[in-house]
Amino acid sequence: MTGAQPNRLPTGGRVDRSRPLGFRFDGNALQGFAGDTLASALIANDVQLVGRSFKLRRPRGIVGSGAEEPNAILQIGEGATAQPNLRATQVPLRDGLVARTTRGWPGVRFDVGAINDTFGRLLGAGFYYKTFMYPRAWWKLYEHAIRRSAGFGAAPTAPDPDCYEHMNAHCDVLVAGGGPAGLMAALTAAKSGARVILADEQNEFGGGLLACTDQVDGAPAAEWVAAVVDELGDCADCTLLPRSTVFGYHDHNFLTIAERCRDHPDGSADAFSATNRPAAGDDSTAGRQHDPRNGRTAKGPDDHPDSGAAAGHHQDTVQPVKERLWRIRARQVVLAQGSFERPLVFCNNDRPGVMLASAVSTWINRYAVLPGRRAVVFTNNDSAYRAALDLTEAGAEVAAVVDSRRGGAGELGRKALDLGIPVLQGHVVSDVAGRQRVSGASIARWAGDGWATVKPTMRIDCDLVVMSGGYSPAVHLHSQAGGQLDWDESQLGFLPAKSVQANVSAGAGNGKSSLAECLADGVRAGAETVSKLGLEPSPIEAPAAGNIDENPIEALWRVPAVRDADRCPKQFIDFQNDTSVADIKLAVREGYRNVEHVKRYTALGFGTDQGKLGNINGMAVLADILGKSIPEVGTTTFRPAYTPVSFGVGAGESVGELYEPVRKTAIHEWHEAAGAPMEVVGQWHRPWYFPRDGEDMHAAVARECLAVRNSVGIMDASTLGKIDAAGPDVVEFLERIYTHDVGLMKVGRCAYGIMLGEDGMLMDDGVMARRGEHRFYLTTTTGGAANVLDWLEKWLQTEWPELQVYLTSLTEHYSTIAVAGPHSRRVLDKLGCDIALDNESFPFMRMKPATLAGIPVTLFRVSFSGELAYEINIENSLALAMWEKLMDAGREFEITPYGTETMHVLRAEKGYVIVGQDTDGSVTPVDLGMNRLLSNEKDFLGKRSLRRPDCLREDRKQLVGLLSSDARTVLPEGTQLIDEAGSLARGHRRAKRPAWRGSQLGHRSREPIPMCGHVTSSYQSACLGHPIALALVAGGQSRKGATIHAALPGRDPLPVEIVAPVFYDAGGQRQHV
Amino acid sequence: MSETIERRHGLEAFVAATESVGGARVEIDVLTGRGFLNLRLDPRKGNGLETAARALNQPLPLTANTFTTGEHRVYWCGPDEWLIETDEERATRLGSDLAKALADCHAAINDVSSGHVALGIAGEDARTVLAKGCTLDLDPREFGPGQCARTGLAKATVLLAVADDAAGYTVIVARSFADYLCRWLANAARPHGVRFPVP
Amino acid sequence: MLLIDCPWCGSRAETEFSYGGEAGIVRPADPDALSDAEWADYLFNRTNPRGAHRELWNHAQGCRRWFGVERDTVTYRIARSFTLPDAAGAADGGVERDFETGDPTDAEPGDRR
């Protein structure tokens, strides 16, 4: 044995003894080898304790060797790059790796949790629901204490500095799982000319073949794997993805794969390119340079043969990809994910040192580590005998194979006897001794009744208990895809049955148990899928592999104990969630019958387990208790993700500045240079205000408002939606869409138009202009641009295809610059305009093509501020230049750029609504006082709805203006309005107990207070010198002059007066000058 | 006077600030000097199709997801919609010529030159980089020379076309999204080495 | 993520489309002639079936056409896509897709090679 690694075997395995890797586990410096997983390295160092159980705080050790591992859930890394809750069995060891237990507070060896264990009966099934729901206020305390002591891992302490990405891919055949069946399916499909992607969650392809002693095609299994992977690599259209877990099977054959690009033994981090190059980084897994068994991405779209040089060139600046999310659309899918070995359900079966038989074989054969010196093997099937043989071969003593079957095993049983291994047939392990590590096993006779009580007949000292309860095919993806499952009584497992999507299962995941069967099933699945694609399957024969004769498995769900299930030591079904046989009994006793309910009540199959280890045992025990068959009880639904997926890979590149598109106008960089903070409107970034030195927002907005009212301001209004509507039927179409009489508009006229949904609610608004007899120019709100165009197209295409109208979006082509204020005309004149701008020649609500400063533009004499104003439409590529010219020309008038905030104040002073701010999808134009816009001469969308009884209610919320009685308070937008302040006081007197703590009104009353409306817009008006607000108030239009109250946080309700929603220039003279 | 004003696509500052690396396997080029016209026309009615083809001196593609080349590039955008890519200086004239020719048809021609930014994505890893944000199958057997598609790239809508020489792609994106898309592309291409040619 | 056949552009990912609700809801020719109940029925009531559902989709990121899809609301399986009647009242045939292979049914198997 290697000195530093007491459990390391001197020879064998797929580790590179010449490449030692140092790592830390709970602060201790340990050593493993390249090719190890963290779990195998821990076993090599004789680490038994890897955590504490979630609920009962029992000491736990490593049970499995793959995705099913329930206990070795560790915190990997530190600080910003920390990753919580990784399974040690799936973490490739790398130099400098830092791991610690997550369930160990205050320390994995300190048995504080024994108290939970002792009083474990109090923490039975449903303990969350029962114990902690009342009193409710205490729940936070309970939860905090439980989570802290259970330990869920710690979140990283800083933003993740690593780089993640997404990748879309298409293929004919996606093969999930690179064991014997998956390899043969992929080979068959690839040789038949299909585009193939083969994904496997491990560092190396081969699956179980890497851990077995069998021969394939006359060669050791691992050598055969290497040859096949090589052959696949030579196929033109085959992409190999090692370290890649197919974790989700979604609709229409869309699958998601998480690739861990940086899981390399030396910690080397690979860029995409490097991941795919057949060079050192990839192939060093087991120290075999250019050994393709470690899997490289083969030729195909992602092949970068000479990427090494390029990657090296900018190593300092390029951040390599840590994980990649593959989003794959596959025409056919082969599911070859193998199977999970089941534990056996006996007393104290969770003690460290109780392991799955397949895991023991894997430790010995693949990783050359010996997990124990003296073992008891407990089984109800033949496969565990392999572990007994492997243990003996590796120099351990197998004290006994305890086989529940009276007939024992077939060929493997004879081999065991030949090696002198004692076999106890018709016996079970009823209990194990030892707390932090097993020290012995109690053996009892098995009479066939799991619920009987038994007396142990002997006790065997041992430091390892190997168990096998048979195999459950990994049907997760098949089930996620909607496929059905059938119970197979001879194999005692759910097998994939009818598929709903285009997928087939193969190999152990399809219920095949022998290697020869798995290889042949892979060929069959590969041929079947390519036939469905219309390809001729390549004539490939499954390689020869030994077929050994086995005796059938025998059902053994609950192993009998010295007392009945409620009083005997715990018999665990789900280690991770501490679900025991007693918990399931309790759930049934308390009335739960449905498997989905029992699952939720007992937490069976929750967490990272997702039904991998405990599911079948749990269902079988439940069925037993209910007196039903297992298929009658059925299985729970499998959902993505098959194994946990990091947040980072889910987000991909969509973080930071790429989280959401930032849409910029053509003048954006000017705004930025001017120091304007941006307001996000939809995806647009619009200048909010333009602060001068030292100004806060309030001061800047006041200055901007006064500039527009008294001189001239300039605003970038480019984000408004713009649509060209053209065609012989355009008037008829727009008559149906807009509420006003579109046909009455003369060419060159503008109109304010609104459109309603069919429910009569205001949907969008904007100025429209008639450019020609059959051509209109429509504008929409910034946020509504895309929706309105889709909506208009929907009516044209689905309802009125007879109307000849074409709609073209011009939003992206034009900038719109608003020049507003009494001096706006002089600014344009100064710049040089080829049309007369005086009020007679170019009056309010007209549009004209013009040339401004020699540049062709379209001028609109419209105003959103109530002032004399022009909107200049100019193509984007010249917009910045035009803006700068306007700034130059306006200098003598102190032309003032203003942002969205000032625009809001100015329009609120005029009572103009903003769709989506003053309206919310439940407001009709009548509510807004827009009756004059509703034509009586025609039908339009939503018109009929305005006569619905609900729309005619007199107490509908209607738009009004509000003035604060103190002429000082700017009401917060959203403030609730109440009729009488007295209702608060009355409620206060009636209230017996103080409640609603923390809520705005809580200290006064717990009685609901009827509210009559809410504030939608509210600003300090610089030109009026007092605050103004718009609000929706029940029956408001007939309550002008009335006083109501605004409910304000932390102070008495403020009286406010209802006024008309126009605060400035009510006659509208200023825009007509 | 407008001739003296330099037209801007809005990406000048971004490109200037981006560092290129040697040995780059992706090249992102902002293609300047392009003009764009949007054409709506029912190809089944009247002789609009022939009239437009005459005015353009090249046919309008009628097969979905294809484009024609010649004096201009004419991309199929929908069963009654095309995007015409031409020289910047010619766009206005071509637009009015088309409008005149199609005066008797139900058609809509709009100059949308300022509404689009064209990017050239080339280099040996161009396809891989695009695949990071595009759900189309970009395999050359599925998407080859002469083909184009309006589709999504990252969180933007683009018109994606295979370059004439099949050595790269043209990405035409709405102007307000161009800055975002360039940043996304630069980020996606970074592990491959990326170069922004300076015009 | 669904794979939806645009009758014009072919199979595209669901993310390119927007959903338009149940297909075949016809706007009453004379809304004024309808009672409140009849109008409310047009406005609010939908069949919401368990099983085959004809619905509208818009290829928003593609050709901007609205078209119909027959989708099973239980399995999400799409039986077919179809174009909507145009001015002449005729609808094109639409595209039938074989769910097993994902190919249009009128295509030769493997014909893209």
Ligand SMILES: [Zn+2]
């Ligand atoms: Zn389409």
